Amino acid sequence: MCSDRLSKLPESILHHILSFLDTKSAVQTSVLSRAWRSAWKHAPAIDLHSNSFKKFRKFRSFVSRVLSLRYDLNVHKVSYKYYDHDSEVSHFSLFVKVIKYALSHGTRHLAIDLGDVANDKYSYRFSDLFGSVTDSNLATLEFGYVTVDRGFGSSEFRALTTLHLDRCLLGTDQGEDIDLFPNFACLKNLVLHSCFIEGSGNYRRSFKISGPQLLSLKMLDNSLYIKIEISAPKLEFFAFWNVQAIDGLPKLSVPSLVHADIRFRCYGLSAWNIQSPMLIFIPLLQGLSNATSLVLDSSSIQALMDNIDFLEQHPSPLTRLETLILEAVTKPFRLANYLFKGSSCTYPKTELREISSESLRHCISCCYLCQ
Numbered sequence: 001m002c003s004d005r006l007s008k009l010p011e012s013i014l015h016h017i018l019s020f021l022d023t024k025s026a027v028q029t030s031v032l033s034r035a036w037r038s039a040w041k042h043a044p045a046i047d048l049h050s051n052s053f054k055k056f057r058k059f060r061s062f063v064s065r066v067l068s069l070r071y072d073l074n075v076h077k078v079s080y081k082y083y084d085h086d087s088e089v090s091h092f093s094l095f096v097k098v099i100k101y102a103l104s105h106g107t108r109h110l111a112i113d114l115g116d117v118a119n120d121k122y123s124y125r126f127s128d129l130f131g132s133v134t135d136s137n138l139a140t141l142e143f144g145y146v147t148v149d150r151g152f153g154s155s156e157f158r159a160l161t162t163l164h165l166d167r168c169l170l171g172t173d174q175g176e177d178i179d180l181f182p183n184f185a186c187l188k189n190l191v192l193h194s195c196f197i198e199g200s201g202n203y204r205r206s207f208k209i210s211g212p213q214l215l216s217l218k219m220l221d222n223s224l225y226i227k228i229e230i231s232a233p234k235l236e237f238f239a240f241w242n243v244q245a246i247d248g249l250p251k252l253s254v255p256s257l258v259h260a261d262i263r264f265r266c267y268g269l270s271a272w273n274i275q276s277p278m279l280i281f282i283p284l285l286q287g288l289s290n291a292t293s294l295v296l297d298s299s300s301i302q303a304l305m306d307n308i309d310f311l312e313q314h315p316s317p318l319t320r321l322e323t324l325i326l327e328a329v330t331k332p333f334r335l336a337n338y339l340f341k342g343s344s345c346t347y348p349k350t351e352l353r354e355i356s357s358e359s360l361r362h363c364i365s366c367c368y369l370c371q
Contacts, residue, residue: 014039022047023066041069044076048098050083060094067101074106081144083115092124099129106137113144113166126152136160143168152180162189170197170207170224178226179208187211191218197226211235219243219250230254230287238288240264249280252287260288263297281307282314285339289317294339295325295353301332308334316342325351 018026018039026040026047046066053059080098082091095114102110114124125147140162147169163184170192171178178197181187190211197207206227209217214232218239228243228250235254239261249264262284281304288294296304304311312334321343324336331352340348 011039015043018043019045022049022052024049024052024062027066042071042073045079046070046075046077047079049081051081056091063094063098067097072105075102076107077109077111078102078107079111081111081113081115092128095124095129103130103136103138108137109140109142110138111140111142112146113142115145125149140164142166148180157184159186160184161186163187164191165193165195166191167194168196170195177206177208179210181209181211184211186213188213189216190214191220192222193218193220195222195224197224227251237261249284250287251283254287255290257288257291259293259295260291261295262288262300263295264300264303281311282317286317290320291318292320292345293323293325294318294321295327297327301326301328301335304335305332308338312338316340318342319344321345321348323349323351325353327353 030037142164144166208229210231216237220241222243231253236258241263322345
């Protein structure tokens with residue numbers, strides 16, 4: 001008789017293997033051996049994907065059975081990705097069921113991506129999905145396609161250290177400043193990717209990002225038609241990629257900044273009325289004054305070089321700059337000399353980096369839109 005080697009594997013190895021599988025595949029492993037029959041019921045992660053099902057009712061039934069049959073143990077990570085199957089069916093109760101399960105089972109990492117639900121990608125608000133969260137064990141929270149409203153800012157995620165918002169609508173109150181993170185005292189890492197803030201007519205609102213413990217902030221491909229103010233006394237890394245903002249580049253108060261990665265779209269500069277470049281470039285450089293390392297992509301380099309005569313009339317505020325990394329074929333000597341002019345570094349270093357495919361794609365878009 002052949003021995004059942006799979007059944008002899010330690011539980012830690014079983015869980016490690018299952019961690020590479022979504023929950024549907026993990027359940028299917030129950031036929032492999034006796035030990036695997038119930039291994040999925042106490043796996044440390046739940047990974048639910050609607051794309052594995054042709055009909056919503058089958059997906060809903062599967063999710064309900066998984067949550068009811070799983071052992072009543074804490075789950076480290078819950079991932080839920082839903083892409084609309086039937087716009088006539090309400091999915092709200094299922095979303096809420098998964099979120100409540102995660103919060104009641106000590107989940108540390110929650111990832112929710114609602115896709116284009118009911119052909120309305122911002123149809124669900126955070127406050128509707130979560131209610132009022134007074135406390136949770138969440139350390140990492142990821143959202144996709146959700147309206148992040150005032151209820152988010154009033155929630156108290158005391159243990160939250162990492163927040164990733166992807167393709168979300170930020171704020172809904174017209175004419176008021178937006179500060180979504182006032183109660184996140186432990187937040188250290190924040191990513192805003194492809195997020196959107198609607199314009200507000202003649203009102204001059206501000207989008208404020210503040211965090212006493214924030215160490216890393218990445219703002220990537222966002223459309224924020226509003227003034228941006230960032231105040232983070234401990235921030236060490238700041239990435240600002242292709243963000244469209246009505247008042248240009250953000251106002252920064254980041255005294256501990258070490259590394260900065262700046263990439264902005266050249267075609268957006270025409271909307272900022274560059275009759276006074278000082279209103280755009282000088283405040284940005286002043287906000288980056290303590291950075292020791294600065295990365296500039298080809299579009300940013302071109303925008304700065306187009307205004308180099310103006311910039312050279314002012315002292316460079318980059319007083320601690322040691323390393324300048326440029327995505328360029330040839331070194332722009334005038335720009336490099338200007339940026340290093342105010343630095344106290346004895347031996348500054350300039351590196352040329354190959355232009356990335358993403359930067360090249362944006363350059364092509366810029367050229368097309370500027371025609």
